[in-house]
Amino acid sequence: MSLSLTDISHHFGAVRAVDGASLDAVAGEIVCLFGPSGCGKTTLLRLAAGLEPLQAGEVALDGETLATPDWQTPPEKRPVGFVFQDYVLFPHLTVEKNIAFGLKGARDAKVRIAGQLKAFGIEELARRYPHELSGGQQQRVALARAMARKPKALLLDEPFASIDVALRRRLREELRRVLKEQKAAVLLVTHDAEEALALGDRIALMREGKIVETASPEDLYNNPQTPEGAGLFPGCQILDGEIRDGAFRSILGETAAPGVEGGAARAILRADCLAAREDPNGPFRAADIRFAGPGWLVRLDGPDKTSVTVRMDAPPEPGATLSVAADWSKAFIFRGE
Numbered sequence: 001m002s003l004s005l006t007d008i009s010h011h012f013g014a015v016r017a018v019d020g021a022s023l024d025a026v027a028g029e030i031v032c033l034f035g036p037s038g039c040g041k042t043t044l045l046r047l048a049a050g051l052e053p054l055q056a057g058e059v060a061l062d063g064e065t066l067a068t069p070d071w072q073t074p075p076e077k078r079p080v081g082f083v084f085q086d087y088v089l090f091p092h093l094t095v096e097k098n099i100a101f102g103l104k105g106a107r108d109a110k111v112r113i114a115g116q117l118k119a120f121g122i123e124e125l126a127r128r129y130p131h132e133l134s135g136g137q138q139q140r141v142a143l144a145r146a147m148a149r150k151p152k153a154l155l156l157d158e159p160f161a162s163i164d165v166a167l168r169r170r171l172r173e174e175l176r177r178v179l180k181e182q183k184a185a186v187l188l189v190t191h192d193a194e195e196a197l198a199l200g201d202r203i204a205l206m207r208e209g210k211i212v213e214t215a216s217p218e219d220l221y222n223n224p225q226t227p228e229g230a231g232l233f234p235g236c237q238i239l240d241g242e243i244r245d246g247a248f249r250s251i252l253g254e255t256a257a258p259g260v261e262g263g264a265a266r267a268i269l270r271a272d273c274l275a276a277r278e279d280p281n282g283p284f285r286a287a288d289i290r291f292a293g294p295g296w297l298v299r300l301d302g303p304d305k306t307s308v309t310v311r312m313d314a315p316p317e318p319g320a321t322l323s324v325a326a327d328w329s330k331a332f333i334f335r336g337e
């Protein structure tokens with residue numbers, strides 16, 4: 001079982017929102033679609049749901065075509081559940097009835113509703129109306145409603161957008177558990193890297209309408225093919241430089257960069273691969289110092305507007321000069337834009 005999107009492109013007038021994107025998710029797999037605001041994530045998901053007519057490409061489930069530019073199965077006839085931010089709950093129906101919606105005629109409707117209420121921890125809210133719920137509770141009901149139909153595929157657009165960080169972390173764990181139990185193929189849009197890493201079995205990275213890389217968090221960590229992949233992990237540093245004679249040269253020294261074309265380039269360095277020490281002749285100056293237990297995060301400004309943030313065991317004096325050494329084995333070098 002798999003949901004596949006093949007070579008999808010979409011324009012809004014002159015704006016190319018999606019540009020030749022292909023992506024698939026198999027049963028029980030969570031694929032996170034990650035990228036900056038405006039890169040086309042929501043549009044691609046709406047096309048997958050059938051909420052937007054397809055201009056180019058194909059959407060298929062289990063090898064069966066759901067949509068082409070010439071023909072499409074209406075969204076409500078697809079075994080696909082979705083939770084979009086603009087698809088809110090029915091205000092005149094209780095939580096229970098919201099979940100029941102779409103289950104009409106199902107003999108086991110009662111059991112399924114009870115199952116979803118339990119799975120999302122909202123049993124005690126069953127008889128409340130949407131306006132009597134917090135944003136986070138409404139999101140859970142929307143998820144429960146989408147899952148109740150036992151969809152083969154589930155499309156989720158920023159499912160935790162209106163939820164505070166602490167609850168978001170907990171719900172993420174719960175959602176991953178429920179999604180895994182129900183074995184749907186899931187495409188989930190997020191612009192939060194932590195969320196993508198916490199939820200995704202694979203992460204599809206989008207830039208300007210294109211999917212530039214799709215891989216598991218582990219592969220993105222060990223062998224990223226794009227700056228987006230390398231930069232996904234917390235605490236990464238971006239260091240501008242240039243490639244000359246097969247080496248990347250920067251304020252932090254140089255390292256071999258075989259196979260990367262000459263010219264402007266940047267290195268993406270993993271967290272904790274920079275070591276700073278106070279040095280009267282060092283090129284950096286301690287510009288911002290903040291405690292971030294167990295150590296200190298120090299922003300160091302260098303010449304030519306370079307700036308790096310390093311973790312130090314003890315805080316330097318504000319304005320102190322420092323030098324920085326890089327562990328290049330944890331750096332990924334890419335041609336500059």
Ligand SMILES: Nc1ncnc2c1ncn2[C@@H]1O[C@H](COP(=O)(O)OP(=O)(O)OP(=O)(O)O)[C@@H](O)[C@H]1O
Pocket residue numbers: 012015016017035036037038039040041042043044191
């Ligand atoms: N209905 C529309 N009409 C015109 N342009 C649109 C429409 N919907 C989206 N766009 C444009 O298409 C591009 C992609 O938008 P989209 O909402 O898919 O991005 P996104 O990655 O989901 O962004 P965000 O993370 O901010 O939600 C943007 O340039 C946006 O302005």
